[in-house]
Structure formats: C-alpha cells, structure tokens
Amino acid sequence: MSFKKFDFEVGLPLDRFIKKKQDDFPYATGELSQLLRDIALAGKLVNLAISKSGLLGIEGAMGKNNVQGEAQQHLDVIANDRFINALKNGGEVAGIISEEEDNIIKVNCDGKYIVAIDPLDGSSNIDVNVSIGTIFSIYRRKSEIGGKVTKEDVLQSGNQQVAAGYLLYGSSSMLVFTTGAGVYGFTYEPSIGEFFLSHNNIQIPEKETYYSVNEGSYFNFDDSIRQYIDQCKKSGISARYIGSLVADFHRNLLKGGIYFYPRTKSYPEGKLRLCYECNALAFLVEQAGGMASNGQQRILDIKPESMHQRCPMYIGNKSMVEEVISLINEVATP
Numbered sequence: 001m002s003f004k005k006f007d008f009e010v011g012l013p014l015d016r017f018i019k020k021k022q023d024d025f026p027y028a029t030g031e032l033s034q035l036l037r038d039i040a041l042a043g044k045l046v047n048l049a050i051s052k053s054g055l056l057g058i059e060g061a062m063g064k065n066n067v068q069g070e071a072q073q074h075l076d077v078i079a080n081d082r083f084i085n086a087l088k089n090g091g092e093v094a095g096i097i098s099e100e101e102d103n104i105i106k107v108n109c110d111g112k113y114i115v116a117i118d119p120l121d122g123s124s125n126i127d128v129n130v131s132i133g134t135i136f137s138i139y140r141r142k143s144e145i146g147g148k149v150t151k152e153d154v155l156q157s158g159n160q161q162v163a164a165g166y167l168l169y170g171s172s173s174m175l176v177f178t179t180g181a182g183v184y185g186f187t188y189e190p191s192i193g194e195f196f197l198s199h200n201n202i203q204i205p206e207k208e209t210y211y212s213v214n215e216g217s218y219f220n221f222d223d224s225i226r227q228y229i230d231q232c233k234k235s236g237i238s239a240r241y242i243g244s245l246v247a248d249f250h251r252n253l254l255k256g257g258i259y260f261y262p263r264t265k266s267y268p269e270g271k272l273r274l275c276y277e278c279n280a281l282a283f284l285v286e287q288a289g290g291m292a293s294n295g296q297q298r299i300l301d302i303k304p305e306s307m308h309q310r311c312p313m314y315i316g317n318k319s320m321v322e323e324v325i326s327l328i329n330e331v332a333t334p
C-alpha cells in the first residue's frame with residue numbers, strides 16, 4: 001500500500017518516520033534527522049526527571065534568577081542541562097540560545113544548525129503536577145561552517161526555521177514537530193522507551209472551541225482585547241487556560257481555538273519570547289492550517305533584534321486570530 005507524502009502509518013516508531021521523511025528529500029544528509037533524534041533523547045531524560053521530581057527532591061526554585069529576572073526552578077536548570085548535553089554530544093549543532101542562558105552557547109564549530117530552546121515551559125506549573133513542556137526551533141547557520149557562531153545566526157526570522165516542535169510532559173508525553181511538510185505527533189511509550197506516531201498530519205479544526213488567555217489580567221489589557229474576550233463570552237465559546245503555553249497550544253491545535261498573550265501593563269511587549277516560544281508554535285500552527293500574529297504582523301516575519309525579546313502573540317484558528325486583529329486595528333484607528 002503506497003502512502004501519500006503526508007500520510008504515515010500510525011504506530012510508526014519515530015526513528016523509522018524520520019528515515020522515511022529523509023527519503024523524501026534526496027539531498028538530505030541525515031544531520032537534521034540526527035538532531036531530531038538528539039532532541040527526542042533529551043526529551044525522554046527530562047520526562048523521567050519530571051515524573052520522579054517529587055521523589056528526587058528537585059521541586060521548587062534554585063534560589064537564582066535567569067536573564068529575564070525570573071526565578072529558575074530546579075527543573076528549568078535540569079532540562080536546560082539535558083538538552084545542551086544531548087545537542088553537544090550529537091555534533092550537529094553550532095550554537096544554542098536558551099531561555100535559561102544569558103548568551104549564545106557555542107557548541108560545535110563544524111555544526112550546521114542553530115537551536116533556540118525553551119527547555120521547560122510552564123514553570124509555574126512544575127510543582128503542581130500540571131502539564132509542562134519544552135519548545136524548540138531549528139535553523140541552518142548563516143555563518144561559515146568551521147567558523148564562529150554569530151548574532152546573525154541566532155537572530156533569524158521564524159520563516160527561516162527548517163524544523164520546530166515541542167515536547168509535552170502530561171498524562172501521556174508527546175513530541176510534536178514539523179519540518180515544513182505537515183505536523184506530526186508522537187506519543188511516548190515508557191516501557192519500550194520509544195516515541196510512536198499517534199497524530200498524523202495534524203490540521204487545526206475550523207470549530208472555534210476554546211479561547212485561552214489569563215483573564216486575571218483583564219483590566220491590564222487594551223480595550224480591543226477586553227472587547228474580544230467579552231465577544232467570546234457572548235458567543236458562548238468555552239474558556240480554558242492552563243498557564244503552560246505548550247499545553248494550552250496543544251489543546252487548541254487538536255480541538256480548535258485561540259491562545260493569546262497580549263501586551264499588558266506589566267509586560268508592555270507581551271510576556272512570551274519570540275525566538276524560543278513564539279516562532280516554533282507559529283511555524284507549527286501555520287503548517288496545521290492556522291495563524292499566528294503579534295497583532296500587527298505575521299509572527300514568522302518578525303526580524304528578532306535580541307535573543308530574549310518578548311512579543312505579544314495571538315495564535316490558533318485563522319478566523320479567530322483575524323477577528324482579534326481586526327478589533328485591535330479598529331480600536332487603534334477609529
């Protein structure tokens with residue numbers, strides 16, 4: 001039975017899927033495939049640490065802050081170390097930017113790729129057994145192989161991503177990614193220690209099922225955002241907000257909906273980080289037939305100026321994102 005380019009047999013192990021995908025690209029040299037395997041390996045180790053965190057006494061804060069002034073949790077640091085080590089040992093990566101690191105981590109000067117990573121997403125939910133995740137973006141380096149990694153390498157627009165995805169550590173753990181030819185979800189089978197294809201060519205449903213926003217900030221939002229939230233309520237759309245971006249995004253990707261983190265008085269540029277949170281999810285949602293904007297422009301077209309820059313984000317069903325953007329512009333230009 002022949003499979004169309006986007007169709008793969010559910011239950012396919014990740015390794016075999018990556019191999020089949022690679023065959024689609026005659027010029028593929030296997031480095032990106034190996035890099036995806038390295039990320040999956042680190043994901044398994046982080047999943048293990050999370051599942052045992054309550055027993056290993058690795059809950060709570062470390063007592064120091066990251067470059068954004070946020071208290072680093074033990075698991076933020078453990079996840080950061082696991083991913084950096086796996087990428088270092090893998091040999092495919094020249095440079096890494098991470099939420100938990102002030103500067104570019106220069107890895108293998110012969111590496112072809114750049115990785116931007118949020119090692120542990122949903123930090124406020126770590127100690128309360130609520131789904132958390134890891135978010136990653138992969139780019140080809142711009143600088144000479146063998147040479148130094150430059151700012152130009154790490155400050156690429158999201159439309160330059162060659163792959164992106166996330167790991168979700170929840171009731172079951174999953175790896176969801178795209179290499180620009182569809183979005184695929186793999187579920188982790190801990191007793192075998194392998195990811196198996198469970199979600200084939202994910203497409204966001206048209207149905208406007210959920211809106212996801214921290215309504216605790218309602219009075220800190222612009223008028224247009226308050227109007228949009230009121231509109232969602234009037235039209236009976238259900239509210240869901242976990243407070244872990246990966247988990248909120250994943251639910252809406254499978255069920256339909258919009259997640260948004262607008263600018264607020266405390267976060268005038270928005271809270272989420274463009275390079276290692278917004279870009280990856282924007283690439284995925286577009287591959288799944290959805291849309292991602294900062295309210296003014298397509299997230300993937302924003303040229304980053306700094307590694308840890310923040311960005312408002314509206315992401316999900318096209319119809320819902322278009323709706324909130326038109327309200328933002330209506331209110332901005334009465």
Ligand SMILES: O=P(O)(O)OC[C@H]1O[C@](O)(COP(=O)(O)O)[C@@H](O)[C@@H]1O
Binds near residue numbers: 070
């Ligand atoms: O508590 P708030 O302000 O709603 O923010 C929650 C958001 O912040 C985040 O926790 C930020 O990510 P990190 O946990 O990686 O710092 C998102 O996962 C989540 O959507």
Ligand SMILES: [Mg+2]
Binds near residue numbers: 118120121
């Ligand atoms: Mg995050």
Ligand SMILES: [Mg+2]
Binds near residue numbers: 119120121122123
């Ligand atoms: Mg994080």
